[in-house]
Amino acid sequence: MPITQQWELRAEFARRLSHMYGKEVPAYTTLLEVSQAVNDAVLSRPGADAERLGSIARVTAERHGAIRVGTPQEMAQVARVFAAMGMYPVGFYDLREAAASSVPVVSTAFRPTDPDELARNPFRVFTSMLVPSDRRFFSADLQRRLESFLARRTLFTTELLVLADRASEYRGLNSGDAEMFLTLATAAFKLSTEAVDRAWYRELEQVSSVAADIGGVTSTHVNHLTPRVLDIDDLYARMERRGIDMIDTIQGPPRWAGPDLLLRQTSFRALAEPRMFREADGSVEAGSLRVRFGEVEARGIAATVRGREVYDRLTVETEQAVREAAATAPVSAEARNAIAAEQWNQRMPATEQGLALHDLAYFTYTVNTDKLPNGHAPSRSLPDLIDEGWVRPEPIVYEDFLPKSAAGIFLSNLTSDGRKDDTQSTAAVDADWMEGVLGRPLHDPYALYDGVRRASLARVATELHIRGP
Ligand code: OOG
Ligand code: NI
Structure with missing residues (x-):
C-alpha cells in the first residue's frame, strides 16, 4: 500500500x-x-x-x-x-x-x-x-x-x-x-x-x-x-x-x-x-x-546570537526614542518606522555581504567557481574567504x-x-x-541554523582543499 x-x-x-x-x-x-x-x-x-x-x-x-x-x-x-x-x-x-x-x-x-x-x-x-x-x-x-x-x-x-x-x-x-x-x-x-x-x-x-x-x-x-x-x-x-x-x-x-x-x-x-x-x-x-x-x-x-543582540538593543533604543518623541506629539506608524530605520541604517550593515562578514546573520556558503581557475591558495578564515570573493553567501531564512x-x-x-x-x-x-x-529534545534554534551553516562550510573546505574555515 x-x-x-x-x-x-x-x-x-x-x-x-x-x-x-x-x-x-x-x-x-x-x-x-x-x-x-x-x-x-x-x-x-x-x-x-x-x-x-x-x-x-x-x-x-x-x-x-x-x-x-x-x-x-x-x-x-x-x-x-x-x-x-x-x-x-x-x-x-x-x-x-x-x-x-x-x-x-x-x-x-x-x-x-x-x-x-x-x-x-x-x-x-x-x-x-x-x-x-x-x-x-x-x-x-x-x-x-x-x-x-x-x-x-x-x-x-x-x-x-x-x-x-x-x-x-x-x-x-x-x-x-x-x-x-x-x-x-x-x-x-x-x-x-x-x-x-x-x-x-x-x-x-x-x-x-x-x-x-x-x-x-x-x-x-x-x-x-x-x-x-x-x-x-x-x-x-x-x-x-x-x-x-x-x-x-x-x-x-x-x-x-x-x-x-x-x-x-x-x-x-x-x-x-x-x-x-x-x-x-x-x-x-x-x-x-x-x-x-x-x-x-x-x-x-x-540572525546569529550576535545579530540578535544588536536587534534587541536597537529595539530598546527605538522604543525609547519613540517615547521621547511621543512626549511632544503623537507618533504615527510611519514616523515610528522612520525613527527605527534611521538607527538601523547607522548600526547594521545593509547588505548580505556585510551581515555575513560581521557574523550578524546566518548564511550557507558555496564556492565561487568564477574565482577558481587561476586564483591563489585561499585563506582559511571565513571573513577573508567572503571578502576575497572565494565563497558566496546564500541567506538562511x-x-x-x-x-x-x-x-x-x-x-x-x-x-x-x-x-x-x-x-x-x-x-x-x-x-x-x-x-x-x-519528553523529547527541545531544539535550540541557534544550534539548528549553525548546523546548516557548518555543513555548507565543510563542503567549501573540501572543494577548496583547505582545512576548513
Ligand atoms: C500566540 C501569539 C504568538 C506569533 O506569531 O508570535 C504568535 C497566541 O496568540 O496564541 O502567534
Ligand atoms: Ni502568530
Whole structure:
C-alpha cells in the first residue's frame, strides 16, 4: 500500500486547517486574497529577487498556526501529534516576562528542523501552555480549581494518538490511516459549539483573557493561522484601504535600507464569534467571544546570537526614542518606522555581504567557481574567504518567532487587561522544565541554523582543499 510520508501529512494538515479556519473566520480568507495579490505584485517587480528567501511555491503554501493548551499532559500529547508530521519543538518563549502586562503562558514552536523538510513544507505551530502554578496570576485556590477542570477534559482521542505514534515510528502512514489521522487531527482544533460556563469563563478572564480562552472551555482551537507575504508594508496599506482595522504597528525590525531580517508581523482583531453560554441558573444563552484574530508575517534572514543582540538593543533604543518623541506629539506608524530605520541604517550593515562578514546573520556558503581557475591558495578564515570573493553567501531564512513580538501580538488582541501581582514569586518554569514536559529534545534554534551553516562550510573546505574555515 502506498505510504503517505510525514511531509505529505504535514502539508495536507496545514491545508485542511486553513480550509476549516477560513470557514470559521471569514476575514482570514480576505487576508489570504490580499497576501496573494501582494506576492504576485512583488514577483512581477523587475529585478526583484523575490525568491531569495524561499521558492514562491513554499511561500504561497506557508502558514504558521497558534494554539494554546492547558496542562503538561496536553503539551506532551500535542507533541506526539506534531511529531507524526515531522514537526519538533524548537525554542522556549516565556511570555510571562516578555511584556509589562503579561500573559500566563510559556511556549515553544513545533516545526520541521531539516532544511529539505522545510523546503517541502515549513508548517509550524506556535504552541502555548498555561502555567496555573504561577502565583503572580493564580491564587492557590484558583490553581486547584483550574487544574481539576483541565484534568477532566480530553483534547486528543486515543485513536488519534495511536495513529500519531504509528506515523512517527514508520515515518508515514498507509492511506487509510493517513486519512483517519488527518480527519481526527484537524477536528481536534475545530472551534467547539459546546456551551461555555459563563461564570467560570468570567472568573478566569479577570486574571487574563488568554487564561479564559484556554482554561474556560473544554476543548482547544486554532487561535490564528498566519500566511507569509513578501512585502508586509504593502499588505498593511492594502488591508487598511479595505477598511480592516489593523493594530497600529508592524512588530519586529523596521523597513530599512538592508534586507529583511528575522520576522516582521502585524495583526487585526477578528470579529466577535457567536458562542453559547451556560448561565448560573442552568439556562443556555447565545452570546459572543472575541478571541481569535488575523495575523500576517514577512520572514527575513536568521540572525546569529550576535545579530540578535544588536536587534534587541536597537529595539530598546527605538522604543525609547519613540517615547521621547511621543512626549511632544503623537507618533504615527510611519514616523515610528522612520525613527527605527534611521538607527538601523547607522548600526547594521545593509547588505548580505556585510551581515555575513560581521557574523550578524546566518548564511550557507558555496564556492565561487568564477574565482577558481587561476586564483591563489585561499585563506582559511571565513571573513577573508567572503571578502576575497572565494565563497558566496546564500541567506538562511528565519524559521522561528520573537518573544517580544509574540507578546505584542497576544496583548494587542486581549479583551481585558487582566491582573498580575509582581510581588509574588514563581517556581522555575524554564526550557529544561519544558523539555521534561515534552519528553523529547527541545531544539535550540541557534544550534539548528549553525548546523546548516557548518555543513555548507565543510563542503567549501573540501572543494577548496583547505582545512576548513
Ligand atoms: C500566540 C501569539 C504568538 C506569533 O506569531 O508570535 C504568535 C497566541 O496568540 O496564541 O502567534
Ligand atoms: Ni502568530
